[in-house]
Amino acid sequence: MIKAKVYITLKPSVLDPQGKVVMNTLHTLGHASVSEVRVSKFIEIKFDTDNEVEVRESLEKICDKVLANPNTEAYSYELETGN
Amino acid sequence: MIKAKVYITLKPSVLDPQGKVVMNTLHTLGHASVSEVRVSKFIEIKFDTDNEVEVRESLEKICDKVLANPNTEAYSYELETGN
Secondary structure: OEEEEEEEEEOOOOOOHHHHHHHHHHHHOOOOOEEEEEEEEEEEEEEOOOOHHHHHHHHHHHHHHHHOOOOOEEEEEEEEEOO | OEEEEEEEEEOOOOOOHHHHHHHHHHHHOOOOOEEEEEEEEEEEEEEOOOOHHHHHHHHHHHHHHHHOOOOOEEEEEEEEEOO
8 A cells, every 4th residue: 555645736826815814814813923835735645555656656647637727726645655 | 943844635535637747747758657646735844932831822723724635635744953
């Protein structure tokens, strides 16, 4: 079994209105030292195989076609090999 | 400056319908070895301070009161001290 941790983040040049709202809320609650908030997605995917090459190939397609919007989002991932 | 990486994940006992939909989509697209998908939030917060104790105190409150729903979600975070 291979577990992939996939991070889908907005590209740095893209405005993050949700993060802005969270930041304003935190300021209102007195957390004055907060200077930036970015909200992203974190997706865990388990694969029933131990073939890392195959998993990486699948993941590239999955991120490109399903999980991330290539216009505004970037992705990265880590693999964990487990029992 | 301290950067916090916050992970808001559904508790293991809580069903993740969004993850289920993603998994079904991946099966339809031929990624048959995918056995589980869980969708979570990943939030980056920058603090304009180098006081780690203060940041940890803030983060506990922020996660408990703003970011996570304690009934269904768990949180964890890592701190990075930067320039």
